Amino acid sequence: MEFAINAGNITKTFGNRTVLDGIDLKIPKGEIFGLLGPSGAGKTTLIKILTGQLRADGGISSINGKSSTALTGDDHRRFGIMMDDFGIYERMNCYENLKIFARIYGIDDSCIKTALEKVGLWKSAKTPAKKLSKGMKGRLRLARAFMTDPDILFLDEPTSGLDPTAADEIHKIILSDKAKGKTIFLTTHTMTEAEKLCGHVALLNEGKIVEYGTPAEICRRYDHCRKFRIHMRDGSDLELPHTTDSAVQISELIGSGRMETIHTTEPDLETVFMELTGKELSA
Amino acid sequence: MRNIKAIFLKQLSDTLKNKMVLLQFLMFPVVVIVMENSVDLEGMPEHFFVKLFAVMFVGMAPLTSMSSMIAEEKEKNTLRVLMMSNVKPAEYLAGVGAYVFLMCMAGTAVFAVVGGYEGKELAVFIGAMTAGILLSMITGAVIGIWSKDQMTATSITYPVMIVFSFVPMLSMFNDTIKKAAQIVYSQQISEIINCIGTADIKPVSIVVLAAELAAVMMMFAYVYRRRGLE
Numbered sequence: 172m173e174f175a176i177n178a179g180n181i182t183k184t185f186g187n188r189t190v191l192d193g194i195d196l197k198i199p200k201g202e203i204f205g206l207l208g209p210s211g212a213g214k215t216t217l218i219k220i221l222t223g224q225l226r227a228d229g230g231i232s233s234i235n236g237k238s239s240t241a242l243t244g245d246d247h248r249r250f251g252i253m254m255d256d257f258g259i260y261e262r263m264n265c266y267e268n269l270k271i272f273a274r275i276y277g278i279d280d281s282c283i284k285t286a287l288e289k290v291g292l293w294k295s296a297k298t299p300a301k302k303l304s305k306g307m308k309g310r311l312r313l314a315r316a317f318m319t320d321p322d323i324l325f326l327d328e329p330t331s332g333l334d335p336t337a338a339d340e341i342h343k344i345i346l347s348d349k350a351k352g353k354t355i356f357l358t359t360h361t362m363t364e365a366e367k368l369c370g371h372v373a374l375l376n377e378g379k380i381v382e383y384g385t386p387a388e389i390c391r392r393y394d395h396c397r398k399f400r401i402h403m404r405d406g407s408d409l410e411l412p413h414t415t416d417s418a419v420q421i422s423e424l425i426g427s428g429r430m431e432t433i434h435t436t437e438p439d440l441e442t443v444f445m446e447l448t449g450k451e452l453s454a
Numbered sequence: 455m456r457n458i459k460a461i462f463l464k465q466l467s468d469t470l471k472n473k474m475v476l477l478q479f480l481m482f483p484v485v486v487i488v489m490e491n492s493v494d495l496e497g498m499p500e501h502f503f504v505k506l507f508a509v510m511f512v513g514m515a516p517l518t519s520m521s522s523m524i525a526e527e528k529e530k531n532t533l534r535v536l537m538m539s540n541v542k543p544a545e546y547l548a549g550v551g552a553y554v555f556l557m558c559m560a561g562t563a564v565f566a567v568v569g570g571y572e573g574k575e576l577a578v579f580i581g582a583m584t585a586g587i588l589l590s591m592i593t594g595a596v597i598g599i600w601s602k603d604q605m606t607a608t609s610i611t612y613p614v615m616i617v618f619s620f621v622p623m624l625s626m627f628n629d630t631i632k633k634a635a636q637i638v639y640s641q642q643i644s645e646i647i648n649c650i651g652t653a654d655i656k657p658v659s660i661v662v663l664a665a666e667l668a669a670v671m672m673m674f675a676y677v678y679r680r681r682g683l684e
Contacts (some may be wrong), residue, residue, distance in 0.1 A: 224538055244540040252538055258531035260464070262471040274460035275539050299471075315535075 175200040175323050175354035176221060181230035183216055183378075190216045192378040194230070198371070200322075203345065203355040205369035207362065207440060212375045214358035215254065218325050221356070222252055234323060248276055250323040251316030255331050261301040265292050265311055268300055269318060276319050286314040290344060306337030313341065323354045330364060342368060362440035372440065376448045386440055393443045402432040457541045461549025465523065469553070478519050479557045482511035483564035490568050504569035506623060508579075509644040511565070512586035513618030516558050517594040518611050523550055524598025524683075525607030533683060543683040551591055558587045575650045585663050586643040590618065592670040600677050639666045 176198040183191040190213045198204045206214050219225035221232050223242040232239040237246060260268050269283040287293040290310040295303065303311065309329065316324055326345070330338035345368055349355060359365055365372045366386045374382040374389075382389050399417055401409040401424065411417035413435070424430040469475050489503040499505070527533035536546055562583040571579045593614065601607035622644035625632035635641035642659040649655055 222538070247538075247540045254534075254538075256531050257535045258527075258533075260468060260532055261530070262468055267467055271460060271464045272539055274463065275457055275536070275541060277456055 173200045174198060175202075176204070176232075176234055176356060177236075178217075178221060178232040179230050181217065181220055181227045181232055183213070183220060183225070183227050189378050191220070191227070194375075194378075194380060196373065196380075198354060198356065200354050201349070201352045202370040203349050203357060203368050205365035205372040206356070206358045206375055207360065207365050207372055207444070208358075208375035209360055213378045214375060215327055217375075218252070218254070218327055218356065218358065222247075222250065222325060248319045249321055250325060251319060251321040252325045253312045253316040253327060253329060255328040257312050257315075259300045259308055259311055262299060264297050264299050265303070265314075266296040268311060269315060272315055272318055278319060282318050282320070285320075286317045289317055290314045291340065304337075306333050306340075309333055309337065309341065313344065317348075321353070323356065324348065325356045327358050328360070329357065330359070330361065338364070362444070365440055374440070374444055374447065376444070381447045382443060389443055390439060393446055398436045400434055400436055401430055403429055404431045405429070457545040458549045458552065461536070461541065461546055462553050465550055465553040469557075475519050475522060478515040479561055482507045482515070483561045486565060486568050501569045504565050505644070505647050508562070508565045508569075508583060508647060509586070509622045509640050510619045511558075511561055512583060512590055512643055513620075513622075513640040514590075514615050515561065516554055516587045516590035517597075517615050517618065519554050519557075520550065520591050520594025521597040521601070521607045521611045522604060523554070524595060525601045525604045528598075528601070528683075529603040537683065543678075546683065547595060551595070554591055554594075555587060558591075559584070562587070571650065578650050578655070579647060582643050582646040585667075586640060589639050589663070589666055589670060592667075592674055593618075596670065596673050596677050599674075599681050599683065637662060639663055 174197045176196060178194055178196040181191050181194040182189070194213075194217060196204075206217065208214050216225065220227045221234065221239055223239045226240065234242065234246070234250060260271070263271075265287060266283055269286060270280070273280055273283055284293060284296075287296055290313050292307060292310050292314060295307065300308065300311065309332075313326075313329065316326070324345075329345070330341050333341070342364070345355060345357070349368075355368075357365075357368065369386065371383070371385055372389065373380045382392075384392070397413040399409075399411040399413065399421060401411065401421070403409060403424075411420060421430070421433065469479075486503050486507045489507070490501065493503070524533075527536070533546070537543070562580060565583070566576055566579055569579065594611070597607055597610045597614065601610060618638060618640040621631065621635045621638050622641045625635040625641060625644075632641075636658070639662060642662045646655050646659050
């Protein structure tokens, strides 16, 4: 299998704080990979190391077989990066914002139209960035990452702070790029986003990958987290673990006629993360 | 070279929409045209306003525009995007610097025309203005690089700008200030401009300008090494 992104034993510390501690990743070409973790888990730091913006203290990483520390301008053109905190030139319009980067990359202006059309901003091409909504600004950042038609996309919290409709539009764009064979490295703290988009995910906590696999695999591994949710006739709710003792208790409740409904809840990535770390993913 | 050109054109496009920076470049050239054509007092030295405002322009426009442009890009994280698009710090500074320099030289051309300088006088005027603009630009870049955001940059820039812009004017009225101002480069620019057509440039002016250029270059190197561009 060909890997687009490779990382081996990446470590990084800032002062006394270990941000990344022995990160190993192999991301196959053409996959959407999701790195999940709460704010401050080290997701952005890892993207910076992978894309050569930051030097790791230890370990090796490569993109398309080339070391992250040896990436050149031509290599940078082959991957698009969208970081949550990336700035936009507020006084300039959407077209002018992308024009700067078309000049830097030495690409034709037709790419600007293609990128703006792709994210649904072509009709707002002449709108100053300061007049765009938060969702539109997110799409403009995304358009900037798409401009060079890169093989690999690094998207750092691409839907952070967006309403569900705007987030859904971005999801569609990401999935359409995946269909074209592009590799997408996505960081998020939204488990539904990861479950919807990603082939494989890694759960990052305090600089360590605490779980790795497909969302379904991971959830299966934590099947013991499955629970019974019981709604009682008196309006109260009861949650019981998936155990033999619970079965006995449920049997008694059925016999007494106090139970109105019962259903089982499958563990999702949020539940798994809670089980592993005791923390909420969206914290 | 492509990246420098891209930064230059970006700055041109952005500044046309940035009234605060645009004002820095236009204010003194416009004011000098108005004043030279509307005020003519008895006993006033020839082209008094050209000499006065040219020095204020040197002390203000390059310094404030450089510091505010760099600080704004740092604060709004656009500089980071440029760095990640493979624009090297030196290319960014060259692009922004080239833009500020050309805008200031356009202003200098206005002063030169209004002042009626020709031949050797014109060369001396342009030379003095160029030296002053470069010194102010590097000082502005030092402040911009040092500052984390625009507010910090503004709070440092304004006192520095007031010293470089207004000290030469104040030294006209007070001998103590004039003596103290000898170490300020804008005072030396003022003295060179005031010598044009009447006396030779004093060697001390060249020495002060060279020493201050060396000093701000060292400060630039120190600050850049400490803070970098991000």
